[in-house]
Amino acid sequence: MTVLSNLYKMLNGHFGWADRVYVKSIPSSAPSDSTFIFITDSTQQIKDFGSNTFQNMQYDLEIQVFYSTKSTLDYDSAELDLMRFLISNGYVISNVRGRVQDPDTFQDYQTIIVSKTERGI
Structure with a gap:
C-alpha cells in the first residue's frame, strides 16, 4: 500500500469537522x-546510503484543508488538531504555507507539507 493510500485511510472519517x-x-x-481535506504526493527522496544502496525512502505529501464558505470553524484549532494527529502517527511537519482564498470557490484553505520516512525499502 502506498504512503498516500495509508494517509487517506488515516484521515478519512477521523475528523468530525471534515466532510x-x-x-x-x-x-x-x-x-x-463543505469542508474537506485534499491530499497529494509531493516528492520522494532516497535516504541513508550505505553499501552502494539506500536504506530508506522519504515521502513528502501535501495536505490542503479547504474550509466551507459557510464555516464557523476555528481554523487554528482544526489545523493544530490535524498536525498533532499527523505527528502522533509518525509524520513530520515540513512546512505550513499559510491560509489563502481559492479565487474560484472563495474557500479559505491551508496547505501543510508533511514527510514520512519508510524504512527497509
Whole structure:
C-alpha cells in the first residue's frame, strides 16, 4: 500500500469537522459549502546510503484543508488538531504555507507539507 493510500485511510472519517477527504484531484462537483481535506504526493527522496544502496525512502505529501464558505470553524484549532494527529502517527511537519482564498470557490484553505520516512525499502 502506498504512503498516500495509508494517509487517506488515516484521515478519512477521523475528523468530525471534515466532510470528505479527496486524493489526487478534487471533483468539480465538490461543494464549496463543505469542508474537506485534499491530499497529494509531493516528492520522494532516497535516504541513508550505505553499501552502494539506500536504506530508506522519504515521502513528502501535501495536505490542503479547504474550509466551507459557510464555516464557523476555528481554523487554528482544526489545523493544530490535524498536525498533532499527523505527528502522533509518525509524520513530520515540513512546512505550513499559510491560509489563502481559492479565487474560484472563495474557500479559505491551508496547505501543510508533511514527510514520512519508510524504512527497509
